Amino acid sequence: MGVLKNQETVQLLHDIQLSILSSSILFPAEPIPKRTMFLSDIDQLSFNFDVETVHFFAANARFPLPAVAQGLQSAIERVLVTYDFLAGRLRFNEQECRLEIDCNSAGVGFVLAESAVELADIKDLDYPHPAFRQLVTANAHPPEGKDPFLLSIQLTSFKCGGFVIGLTSNHITLDGISTAVFLDNIAAIATGGEIATMPFTDRRVLSARSPPRVSFSHPELLELPCVPFSLPLLELKYRLFRLTDSDIETLKRRAQPSSCRATSFKVVAAHIWRCKALATAGDKSSNFTLAYIMNIRARLRPPVPAEYAGNGVLFAIATATVEELTDWPFWRVVEAVAVGATRMDDEYVRSVMDWSRLHRGFPRGDFMMTTWMRLGFHEVEYPWGRPICSGLAGPPGVEMATLLPGARPAAKEMNLLITMRGGVLERFTKFFYELL
Incomplete structure (x- = not known):
């Protein structure tokens, strides 16, 4: 059985003794014509939040921090x-009730920092320690009165010579798949x-069709008023669970004789969905919905x-009832x-886009799930080498499960970062192991 990591069993690092060496704004290397970037009707579904990732590198004598x-x-x-839009600024077009990007070459944030600790002092790089928040650009602020950066980068060196690149990007600019391409392009240059x-x-x-034609009901979407929207802050706890390749194979065997192909994602999603439903107090006859991210590029x-x-x-x-999931x-x-x-x-995807054009909204579900298993952040080949670990700088601010590559991605190990309210998380943990 996989090892459970939590705040009780992992020695959490709360301070990396950070010193900021410099803070600056980087601009495109060439003059770029100003333009307004249209954001799609999928972008409008409140992807307006920051994603913070950390990419750790071992010391390389040929590449000191400078x-x-x-x-x-x-x-x-x-x-x-x-990628001129990354150097732009997000704005809300009240007349159109749409977000858009002013591609004005206002720049991206860049912070250079150093830590007084060594990489070895961080016992588990794949665990989002509280100190990892110091490794992303909370310290990179635009000039007073200016709009927030859409992208900012922090480069932090450790006493041992290792270093970490902390990336903060607004999700409305790039999803995980296009972020991986962006990192590959940085590495190539x-x-x-x-x-x-x-x-x-x-x-x-x-874009939505003209005129919009909503051909399905969309219970996975919550209608919002025509105003800028941000996620509410919740008091949540998190734990990192590790599934070995043996655990995943066990779930796959239990998935027989399913009529669908029992992929690693499907069996892990089913296990998490059932455990979360059982851990949530409520009417067992009521529906309990799992919402999970999927790439729709090839489906259109x-x-x-x-x-x-x-x-x-x-x-x-x-969707199923708690009783059915039991x-x-x-x-x-x-x-x-x-x-x-x-x-x-x-047709379904286009119906979603048409619904977004008519209503504007936000994804909803009783529990959400996303996977980073195939993004390949750890495979990017920089001149100073590949990352020894890439992951989240902190847990999401909503209840959800994030599937991350394990310490040995080639071995098909999987880390599950589970974010929930405290009491629910305790019950989830119990069911997670009892039903595995």
């Missing part, structure tokens, strides 16, 4: 010529080359280019998860 800083800054300035993959930046390909006709830079993802939903054999729960993905064809 060399890394120079190479990274130069690469970012050059890549912003292509820093190595002395050109853009490795030219991003496709025309977000009108994910014609397909959206794989290089699409923006939000090419939507939430698929699986009584069904495991393979039946797996099939219910699969139904959500099957529903996401061209």
